Amino acid sequence: MSAQSETVWTKLSAIVGADFLRPASPADMIDGVLPQMVVEPGSANELARVLAHAKEVGLFVVPRGNGTKLDWGNPPHRADLILSTKRLNRVVEHAWGDMTATVEAGCTVADFQHVLAEHNQRLALDPLWPAQSTIGGILATNDSGALRIRFGSLRDLIIGITVALPDGTLAKSGGKVVKNVAGYDLPKLFTGSLGTLGVITEATFRLYPLPRATQTLCFTTSTSDEMSRLVLAIQDSTLVTTGLQIVVEETSAPRICVRLESVQAAIESQAQHLIKISAQTGAEQVDVSADEWNEPERLWQVAPGGIVCKISVLPTQLGQLCEGVRAALSPLHAKWKLIAQGFGVSLLRMEHADEKLLLDVLDFLHNLLKQLDGSVVVLSCPLEIKKQIDVWGDPGDTLPLMRRIKEQFDPSGTLNPGRFVRGI
Missing domain, CATH: 3.30.70.600 (Ribosomal protein S10)
Structure with a gap:
């Protein structure tokens, strides 16, 4: 290691502490590219200082939560430093009376949900691998699941965000109240940006009550046309579903599962309505397995x-x-x-x-x-x-706009170089 390199890493060590800067191992490789070091800042301020130093000395940085989706995106053109949010794992505030909560980016979805459940509330989102996926990771990849049909995507649930920009600035947008329209909409912009514009350090979400009861019903149809008729009939009905999932394989007929959430009496009424709709479209009701809603993970x-x-x-x-x-x-x-x-x-x-x-x-x-x-x-x-x-x-005619946004937020290309659309 050259004296110049030692100086670069010594300064990073001074920011986060020697215990939280280590050489990268083969397990840290990203699509065949092995970074030099892994750094784990303990606060948003430390993370911002790490980014500012990385930009100053020309290091290329890959943000990482728990790495569950690190293989998503194009291979990086270069990766010198993995910036881990592992230590930013606190639930900062749960304003259960306002049905909002603020959480750091390194907290796992499951840990966040556990805290919210103490007041019978939830983040109405079911991303992949919630026990391992972090809040920052699901925001960066815009991950969601079946609950989206009722509660919307992350862009509908997030109401505030704090991000560290490549120059070391900590920027905040949105707030802790559900109605907040002032300022530039960073929460929506950074959701799905794959860590190419800045590093999310904290987010605030609107919450929903936990359901009193839940029931899943499953059906099969003989053709894709029948499946489509059933799905559209359900969506055109008065049923309020929190999951409508279709599974099709090379050797099997379409399988449609519907999730209902409410009080028990309402669920029973809706279930009977659903069975009538299915009969009218020629679908056959079948048994429900214990993990229907884990199908995507499989x-x-x-x-x-x-x-x-x-x-x-x-x-x-x-x-x-x-x-x-x-x-x-x-x-x-x-x-x-x-x-x-x-x-x-x-x-x-x-x-x-x-x-x-x-x-x-x-x-x-x-x-x-x-x-x-x-x-x-x-x-x-x-x-x-x-x-x-x-x-x-193919990004179509959106590519010039994407490139202008990248140039505005990360003109030196410090973050995740090459991993986004057309090498952004």
Whole structure:
């Protein structure tokens, strides 16, 4: 290590303490790129000072929570320093009377929910791997689950944010009250930005009560058209669902699961209404498994080597999407599984020994989604495939705006270089 490098790391050690700066190990590798060091600041101020120093000396920084989605995005052009939010893990305030809460970025979703549950409240969100995923991580990736059909996405739930910008500035936007429209909307801008504009240190959310009772009912249909009719009939009805999930595999009929939450009497009434709707559309009621709503996580609980995509279409196009996926993959004898949510966002896993065929299927999906005015993003795939594609797909006419925003917030390209759309 050169004297200049030693000076760089010595200054970082002085900011966070020697115990919280260490050399990176192979476990810290990001898509084949091994950073030099890992730093764990203990406060937002320390984190901001680390960023300012990194920018000053020309270090390229990758923010990280628990790393559950660190393989999402393009491979970094370069990574010198992993900036961990692991120690920023406090629930700062739970204003249960106002139904809001403020939490640091390194707190896991499960720990946050546990604190909120003490007052029978919750963050109405069900992202992947809540026991490991951090608040900052789900915001950076805009992760959500089936609850979105009732409560909206993270952009609907977040009402305030604190971010550390690459120059060391701590910027705040929003507040602790639900109605807050003053100022530039940083919460929505930073949600889904993959840590390319700044590092989220703290967020404030609107909360919802925990449900008194919950019931799930599941149905199967013989065709994608019947599935689509059932899904649209449910959404056109007076039913208030907190989950509407469709699972389709290469050898099985569509399976539709519906979650109802309310007081028990209301659930029983809605369940009877749902059964009538299903009968009118030709669906058959089937048994419910104990972990229906963990289906998305199981897409990653298989042998490595497949491709997992996130696909967005209109709810009215889910039937077309299912048929398009089946038409593309069935002739190849590929293994595949599609998990779609009633609001139009799906996860697709596909596996085949021939990677070239999978690349051809990706091209087909991009063309199909272009016709549907939808989008497809590759979340996980072998590195050999990732190096041949842009996982974000075609950004269309939004790319110039994205680049201008990046230049405004991170003109030196300090944060996550190359990992966002078209190498942003």
